[in-house]
Amino acid sequence: MGAALHDMGDSSHGYDQFAGCLPIPAGAPLNELLGSIPSGRDSDPTVLEEIQKAEASHMPANPHHRTKFILQKTNSKENLQLNKLGLSIKSRVDLALLMIRSEKRLGRNQISDFMPKNFFESVDFLFDTKVTDIVVTAARDGRQRVSRLSLIANGFQITKEIDTQDIVIMMLGSTVSGSSSGTNSHHPVSKPIEPADELDENWALWLELETNQLTFGNPYNFCTRLNESILASFTITTADSSLWEFLVSIADHSAAGTMIMLQESNWKLRLCIPTQPVFSQQPRDTYVIWGFMLFPRRKGNYVQKLMEQCSGAEILTEVLGHLGYPTLVHHTMTIPRLMPRMTSMLLVRSMTDRPEIVPANSLNFGFIGQFVEIPRYSSVDISYGIRTAQVATSRLMGIPLPKNAHDDLASTPMNLLRLFYWK
Known part of the structure; x- marks a missing residue:
């Protein structure tokens, strides 16, 4: 956390901003997501409506949410383009309650209704934790399931057994891995970017999965072509x-x-x-x-x-x-x-280099992020990651997809052949 979303430096030594190097905060899935989050104000039912009002009046958004953004007007008021959006959650409990309030507002049962334990025992956010290995085993029906996670939590090696009712959602790859900064008088020092380097846990996990099953895509295509992705x-x-x-x-x-x-x-x-x-x-x-x-x-x-x-x-x-x-x-x-890997998600690829969100043979796991496959959608904006998360939870948990998502996921043979290349 904080590898990409940060504001480092000061006015004396110089600021180091990551602006312009992250997925573009735009697209219908982003609007849908912001439209599902309650603003906490009676006059503005959702965060999206609050932002729209702020844009219309050219005033900052409600400081209660600690939201800072700069908006550009587009042809449609509903199709907002957010150049900079930072939404701060005060605590882990705030984040969990925000999820439940969002679900309740959409007319669905609360998340806690489906949990085997009470809410506070069923949700746990682990920080300072690295996943070192994911054990995938074959189920009785021939499909594969994640059965165990190996973790380093607060410096200690632990094992997490995955129950039959649990699901595992993994974000693959990292466009900011291996990044380095210089100074006003020195150039950036290039860091090792070998796939197994300790800086690149996301890549290392994907590489480990790829050796077990080819249907999980080809991470080497994206993480080793520095000359093209830098x-x-x-x-x-x-x-x-x-x-x-x-x-x-x-x-x-x-x-x-x-x-x-x-x-x-x-x-x-x-x-x-x-x-x-x-x-x-x-x-x-x-x-x-x-x-x-x-x-x-x-x-x-x-x-x-x-x-x-x-x-x-x-x-x-x-x-x-x-x-x-x-x-x-x-x-x-x-x-x-x-x-070195900032444009890696846009490199020329084959149709099997990016895995499906929920692979055909998987039982309890799915993939999200810019390196999984949505045939008719460009991975350059932040809505791509939002849509992959919606699809993963829909297929693994039975949560209905937003109405517009079905159009994004429809595909034809020609659309599947569309390849994106930055340079």
């Missing part, structure tokens, strides 16, 4: 008002988060000028800009080095060279970040 980002923190005013002057600031594409850049630089402040503790006289590059393993136009070998200061020199900024900058720090 992406780099950077965060500029500046107290130089002249630099900020210059950037605003060349950007169309009618919409929040204007993106400037530097087409002549060998790195294929993209620079975002977001609405300020970006961080809650950011001083008023400090500005944060972020950007990314599609080809970090090429030499720059102005700095004759591979981007992955550049310090933050050298990256800023390259950016300003393309922009034609006439003077030196002051009081500015740039933090670079390398992400």
Whole structure:
């Protein structure tokens, strides 16, 4: 937890933001999910309606939910595009109660009605816990079931037996595994990205499953092609008002988060000028800009080095060279970040490289996330993960799917052949 959703750094040493490098928070499944969560206010029955009201009035959302977001208007008020959404739950109990309230509002029986024990004994959130092995055994009918989990919890090796009525839902892969940050004076240090590396527990588990059963997909196709999946980002923190005013002057600031594409850049630089402040503790006289590059393993136009070998200061020199900024900058720090698997979910693949959400031979387990198969849906946005979770719970627990989900899951032979490739 916290590997991707974080806000690191400060105004003195430079912020390190992950913006623009996560699944895009957009799509019908996201709206459906937000529309199923009660807002806690009588005037706004759901979180989605609260966000819609906030957008209409250009006012921040209810601070009770600790929700921070920037919205862009689209052609349809119902089809919101959220550029930045962080929903904070105060405690584990809040999260569990939120789940139950959501189910009750939709007219379904409470989750606790189906549990073998009382609610507080049936729900347990384990933190500081790593799954080291998943034991899959054959059932009497020939199907496979997860029968045991090997865990390291708080530093101790333990075993969790899976009862016959239990289900196991696993998220496969990780686009942020192996990421590393540099400083204003040093380039990011590349970390090992071997599939079994301790940083990549999600990949290691998938690789272990793949050796047991080919129907679980091919993780090697996604986690070992660094040259094709690598992406780099950077965060500029500046107290130089002249630099900020210059950037605003060349950007169309009618919409929040204007993106400037530097087409002549060998790195294929993209620079975002977001609405300020970006961080809650950011001083008023400090500005944060972020950007990314599609080809970090090429030499720059102005700095004759591979981007992955550049310090933050050298990256800023390259950016300003393309922009034609006439003077030196002051009081500015740039933090670079390398992400070797950031676009791995979009690599060219065969039809069997991504596993089904619930494999045909599985009895009590399913897969979710950006590396499982939904034939007619792009894995680039956050709604993909939401839809996979809805399908997994529907097929394993009998929970009805949302109405629109059936359209997403319909497939034809031609749609199954659609391959996505980032570059």
